[in-house]
Amino acid sequence: MALRFEVLGRFNRARAARLTLPHFVCQTPLFMPVGTQGTIKGLTTNQLEEIGCQIILGNTYHLALRPTSELIDELGGLHKFMNWPRAMLTDSGGFQMVSLLHLADITEKGVTFQSPVDGKPMLLTPEESIQIQNRIGADIIMALDDVVKTTITGPRIEEAMYRTLRWIDRCIAAHKKPNEQNLFGIVQGGLDPVLRDICVRGLVERNLPGYAIGGLAGGEDKDSFWRVVAQCTALLPEDKPRYVMGVGYPLDIVVCSALGADLYDCVYPTRTARFGTALVPEGVLKLKHKAMAEDTRPIDPTCSCMVCKNYTRAYIHCLVTKDAMGSQLLSYHNLHYMLQLSRDLHSSIIEERFPDFVRGFLQKMFPKGDVPEWVCNAMEVAGIKI
Amino acid sequence: MKFSVKAWSTSKGNSAARTGVFQLGNCPQIETPALLLSTRKGLPHFISPDLLPSLPIPDSSLLHVSPLHFMEGISSKTISSIGGIHKMIGLHDFGLAAVARDSIQCLPESSATNKLGASFETPCGRLLIKPAEYMGIISSLRPNLWATLADEVPAWVSKKRNKNSVDRTVKWLDECVALSPASGVAFGAIVGGSDVEERRRCAQEVVKRNVSGYWIGGFGFGESTDERPALLSAVTDILPKDGPRLISGLGLPEEVLQGVAAGIDLFDSSYIYHLTIGGFALTFPLDNKTYASDLKLTGMGSDQTKINLKATVYRKDATPIVESCSCYTCQNHTKAYINHLLNVHEMLAQILLEIHNTHHYLGFFRSIREAIKEGRFEQFREMFVEKRRIHLAEVAVCA
Ligand SMILES: [Zn+2]
Ligand SMILES: [Zn+2]
Numbered sequence: 095m096a097l098r099f100e101v102l103g104r105f106n107r108a109r110a111a112r113l114t115l116p117h118f119v120c121q122t123p124l125f126m127p128v129g130t131q132g133t134i135k136g137l138t139t140n141q142l143e144e145i146g147c148q149i150i151l152g153n154t155y156h157l158a159l160r161p162t163s164e165l166i167d168e169l170g171g172l173h174k175f176m177n178w179p180r181a182m183l184t185d186s187g188g189f190q191m192v193s194l195l196h197l198a199d200i201t202e203k204g205v206t207f208q209s210p211v212d213g214k215p216m217l218l219t220p221e222e223s224i225q226i227q228n229r230i231g232a233d234i235i236m237a238l239d240d241v242v243k244t245t246i247t248g249p250r251i252e253e254a255m256y257r258t259l260r261w262i263d264r265c266i267a268a269h270k271k272p273n274e275q276n277l278f279g280i281v282q283g284g285l286d287p288v289l290r291d292i293c294v295r296g297l298v299e300r301n302l303p304g305y306a307i308g309g310l311a312g313g314e315d316k317d318s319f320w321r322v323v324a325q326c327t328a329l330l331p332e333d334k335p336r337y338v339m340g341v342g343y344p345l346d347i348v349v350c351s352a353l354g355a356d357l358y359d360c361v362y363p364t365r366t367a368r369f370g371t372a373l374v375p376e377g378v379l380k381l382k383h384k385a386m387a388e389d390t391r392p393i394d395p396t397c398s399c400m401v402c403k404n405y406t407r408a409y410i411h412c413l414v415t416k417d418a419m420g421s422q423l424l425s426y427h428n429l430h431y432m433l434q435l436s437r438d439l440h441s442s443i444i445e446e447r448f449p450d451f452v453r454g455f456l457q458k459m460f461p462k463g464d465v466p467e468w469v470c471n472a473m474e475v476a477g478i479k480i
Numbered sequence: 481m482k483f484s485v486k487a488w489s490t491s492k493g494n495s496a497a498r499t500g501v502f503q504l505g506n507c508p509q510i511e512t513p514a515l516l517l518s519t520r521k522g523l524p525h526f527i528s529p530d531l532l533p534s535l536p537i538p539d540s541s542l543l544h545v546s547p548l549h550f551m552e553g554i555s556s557k558t559i560s561s562i563g564g565i566h567k568m569i570g571l572h573d574f575g576l577a578a579v580a581r582d583s584i585q586c587l588p589e590s591s592a593t594n595k596l597g598a599s600f601e602t603p604c605g606r607l608l609i610k611p612a613e614y615m616g617i618i619s620s621l622r623p624n625l626w627a628t629l630a631d632e633v634p635a636w637v638s639k640k641r642n643k644n645s646v647d648r649t650v651k652w653l654d655e656c657v658a659l660s661p662a663s664g665v666a667f668g669a670i671v672g673g674s675d676v677e678e679r680r681r682c683a684q685e686v687v688k689r690n691v692s693g694y695w696i697g698g699f700g701f702g703e704s705t706d707e708r709p710a711l712l713s714a715v716t717d718i719l720p721k722d723g724p725r726l727i728s729g730l731g732l733p734e735e736v737l738q739g740v741a742a743g744i745d746l747f748d749s750s751y752i753y754h755l756t757i758g759g760f761a762l763t764f765p766l767d768n769k770t771y772a773s774d775l776k777l778t779g780m781g782s783d784q785t786k787i788n789l790k791a792t793v794y795r796k797d798a799t800p801i802v803e804s805c806s807c808y809t810c811q812n813h814t815k816a817y818i819n820h821l822l823n824v825h826e827m828l829a830q831i832l833l834e835i836h837n838t839h840h841y842l843g844f845f846r847s848i849r850e851a852i853k854e855g856r857f858e859q860f861r862e863m864f865v866e867k868r869r870i871h872l873a874e875v876a877v878c879a
Contacts, residue, residue: 132820132826133821133826136831138808138832140531141528141530141531160820160823161816169796170798177817388558390561390562400529408554411553411554412553412554416603417521418827419525422827423528
């Protein structure tokens with residue numbers, strides 16, 4: 095185990111913690127920006143530090159293709175390769191294969207897929223995934239899991255859950271750097287509470303440094319989503335970090351944090367920026383919209399970021415989707431927004447005003463009081479009156 | 481605006497190279513010859529405003545802005561209500577110079593230009609802009625300096641068309657100046673294609689007008705390297721010594737040196753944009769002293785002034801672009817990383833390259849100024865051109 099997780103404050107299930115990783119001491123709840131190919135689109139590493147980014151995510155599948163894990167290893171690991179001094183997490187590569195490649199097939203050995211380079215059949219085993227991640231050198235590495243769409247039902251879900259449990263032992267055995275890198279297990283089991291329960295118990299028995307809740311954010315209904323999160327966080331150990339994979343809408347992060355989750359990742363803030371959308375307390379602001387052409391207010395008047403301090407919506411409107419600078423500036427603001435939200439969650443829990451913070455957040459996002467039913471239900475479980 | 485010449489080149493030959501100090505708006509005083517950073521809608525193409533302070537200051541404080549970039553997407557009324565270009569781009573202490581042509585995406589289309597206005601090819605299609613419209617945008621942008629609208633023609637047009645372009649450019653100058661906004665100084669546009677006589681005639685007409693400086697257009701439009709010095713001198717010989725001269729379209733180091741030799745003070749930097757987009761990084765030594773020792777650039781993708789970071793030789797190169805460079809890119813990143821970013825089409829490649837290339841070219845201008853001050857500009861220039869010529873000859877022999 096190469097991490098320390100200290101809970102500093104609580105409100106019911108919600109917790110604010112200090113997560114000490116080999117490269118950085120992080121404050122949770124925390125959003126992790128996705129830097130698929132060894133860079134967060136359009137931002138320098140200095141800018142990432144400036145907006146308070148503490149940990150970034152790299153995608154093993156992409157990095158293994160280019161520049162290859164061997165090259166990263168030879169040049170001293172991904173931290174050094176991209177000159178990122180703070181913490182880093184890599185995924186197993188399995189999810190990317192299944193979601194990006196049509197011809198991926200999962201067997202007991204691993205994930206077989208057609209190489210995008212030469213079309214030859216390839217196999218990613220749990221052992222290989224860990225070996226690649228050992229070479230990349232992130233602070234947190236993820237076990238290879240058997241990924242199935244959340245919307246699928248039936249025996250395939252059960253098969254995937256049990257296979258994920260079998261593979262975790264192969265991952266643990268293959269992990270060569272347990273004192274430098276933390277292997278997180280991934281809870282699978284679809285939307286079935288019995289399967290999720292078996293999976294959590296199985297993983298907890300292995301006493302891993304941290305746990306992820308996988309198989310969500312894939313198009314399932316929101317009520318099922320939060321119930322899975324709530325069930326898993328209730329079963330996972332108190333003294334280990336909990337990571338909800340692929341979750342990144344601000345509202346989802348607030349709800350999951352209230353339910354006791356700690357870490358999140360999503361391409362949404364940077365991807366939506368490239369399409370001209372800004373994240374604001376009210377929800378989203380579509381800068382491409384004609385009405386923005388004459389709007390001389392900042393994107394978010396309450397935001398303290400470099401973009402909001404200097405630029406009008408009208409000017410950003412004139413840049414977005416046409417000029418590189420448009421997506422650079424919007425990505426900067428959107429990531430700043432996500433990291434400010436993370437800091438606000440952390441400090442409001444520490445300062446014992448978490449329910450007020452959540453109510454304020456919901457009030458801004460749903461000024462008419464039309465908070466969605468699923469949020470109300472989740473908040474009831476989280477013990478927050480709205 | 482304030483401008484004064486501080487030193488003239490005293491080296492052999494009839495060089496008119498000069499150094500001076502130039503002060504524009506709230507921008508700190510800058511030494512000339514100087515580079516205007518190329519922008520898209522007022523901001524550098526890839527260097528976001530918070531990264532700008534990492535470039536040498538005040539050398540990097542002059543920006544070129546094209547009014548044509550604001551013909552679509554934002555109205556003049558909105559620009560005015562924001563408070564002009566400085567407020568809009570959030571760079572209050574920068575000197576902003578407005579010139580229609582950006583030498584990248586907005587280029588004069590002389591065949592479609594007529595007596596009413598100048599035509600340009602732009603990302604929003606072909607635009608015909610009349611002097612009054614042009615001044616409308618200038619009035620809302622309120623740059624510190626603006627060039628009058630010109631009818632720029634390529635080197636190959638007929639004598640008649642070229643003469644016509646001079647007549648129009650002078651006429652438009654009067655129209656633009658008559659519509660001068662309260663703030664910002666006017667630079668009179670000088671054209672004349674590749675005809676020395678027409679160049680002279682245009683300069684003589686412009687000099688008679690009430691302008692604060694001179695913008696020289698029509699270069700980088702098909703004229704040959706050999707005929708350029710005569711064309712440049714034809715203009716600068718006529719211009720008053722104490723007026724600043726800004727030129728568009730001279731980008732390559734050799735071209736800049738030609739311009740400096742003719743007494744040009746300010747240059748645009750579209751060259752840096754083109755390098756950056758192509759994955760190139762400037763690597764030439766910045767002064768003659770280091771030439772002999774520093775030039776160990778071997779391998780593919782190098783022509784001794786720049787390297788192409790897309791080349792596979794850089795795949796595992798864990799050194800910075802230029803070992804001695806103090807720019808953000810070279811202080812933080814390796815060639816291998818930039819090679820990877822280019823391979824996977826990540827925008828950070830362009831950000832890092834634009835930073836380094838701008839930093840490097842500003843260094844080149846500093847070397848030019850030092851050479852002029854120390855009375856060795858002609859040697860500096862000859863050495864630079866010679867090194868490059870020898871290298872090109874070697875390449876030709878090998879091929
Ligand atoms: Zn902002
Ligand atoms: Zn550099």
